[in-house]
Amino acid sequence: MKPPPFDYVAPSSIEEVLDLLSDAQDGASLLAGGQSLMPLLNMRFARPELIIDINRVDGLDGIVVSADKVTVGATVRLATIEHDAEVAAALPILATAASYVAHPQIRARTTIGGTLSHADPSAEMPTVAVALGATINLRSKTGTRSVSAEEFFESTFTTSKEADELLVSVDFPREAGMTFVYDEISRRQGDFPFAGLCLGLSVRNGVVASARAAAAGVADIPQRLPALEAALVGRSIAEATEDAAAAAAGEANPPTDIHGTAAYRRGLLRSLVRRILSTLDEEQK
Structure with a gap:
């Protein structure tokens, strides 16, 4: 099948994304890796009026390792998490769990923000986020907020993220011992x-x-x-x-x-x- 018609934009800044989400209300979908969105579009289970491609957005693709946490930007690919030496040394469970996800071709496209937002209850990275006590960082035009992974997942394919919010990063805590x-x-x-x-x-x-x-x-x-x-x-x-x-x-x-x-x-x-x-x-x- 072919997807329904939609408008497409590829902003370069977080601020642009937030403006678009605010204007679109419930009519927009975010495109990062596309491993979940594209099949939904092709089967017409999803019918957004606007696709916002966030792959070129600055500030979403970094990994920062500190003494107490590993912060992963929303568009970081699972393959990057799997093979990043600093992540493996600081919090090896992230690399291990990422390696279980589907196949290398899928991991090369799937993003951490995408798999968490998709909220499949059988998926590996959401489960690890809950086990570690991760914090999900969200932004909208009206401000920022952080929610625990346990609060973020509400039901199958449903999260507490609002339609005008962008998942910008995830904090995975490091606990000594x-x-x-x-x-x-x-x-x-x-x-x-x-x-x-x-x-x-x-x-x-x-x-x-x-x-x-x-x-x-x-x-x-x-x-x-x-x-x-x-x-x-x-x-x-x-x-x-x-x-x-x-x-x-x-x-x-x-x-x-x-x-x-x-x-x-x-x-x-x-x-x-x-x-x-x-x-x-x-x-x-």
């Missing part, structure tokens, strides 16, 4: 996962001091797993593993669809908890 692992189970490499899990632990003297976890594919948003976190804290990894796996399965609310039942996805999540905790336990030895 916290080690994160991402893993997933899918039909084929590059497919969206049936279930994915990002789990991070801080271990002191053999005991889990803190934990953060979020899952993909088990709810209508990338789901934070506080019961799993609570099951781990104050115990050794080996001692807590089965309770943590049961806790994660208990708080997940996966869909039943053509790919599997809710019980099937809960079982996959249990397996991922065990698998990641085994990896983290080995790293502590």
Whole structure:
């Protein structure tokens, strides 16, 4: 199919983008990597009056690594995150998770702002953003605001970003002593996962001091797993593993669809908890 008719503009500054978004109200769509928007246009699921191409906008394509966070601009490609040596040294989970996304050709076009704004509950980077406690930075003509990743994702393909707002960057915090692992189970490499899990632990003297976890594919948003976190804290990894796996399965609310039942996805999540905790336990030895 061919897309419906639309107007196209390619501004060069954030201010121009914000003016266009303000004028268009709900009638505009942003084009960055186009990996989600173009299929939606071609199938006519999306019918914007205006396409705003932000690929030439100054100030959206940088990565800044500081002592307490990694800030990634909205138009940074996932392939850049995957292969950036400074990112890999500062927050390796970002590079690891990016490597799970689809295929190299897709990662070469997909942007961090695009995958977060698309808000697919099975996607890897939104799940990592929730697990890490990332902050989403938004701008409009009336000002700026920052929201936590947990607040940003509201439902399937739905976020708290307003129509006149532009996602400009994401702050991924760095917490000393916290080690994160991402893993997933899918039909084929590059497919969206049936279930994915990002789990991070801080271990002191053999005991889990803190934990953060979020899952993909088990709810209508990338789901934070506080019961799993609570099951781990104050115990050794080996001692807590089965309770943590049961806790994660208990708080997940996966869909039943053509790919599997809710019980099937809960079982996959249990397996991922065990698998990641085994990896983290080995790293502590």
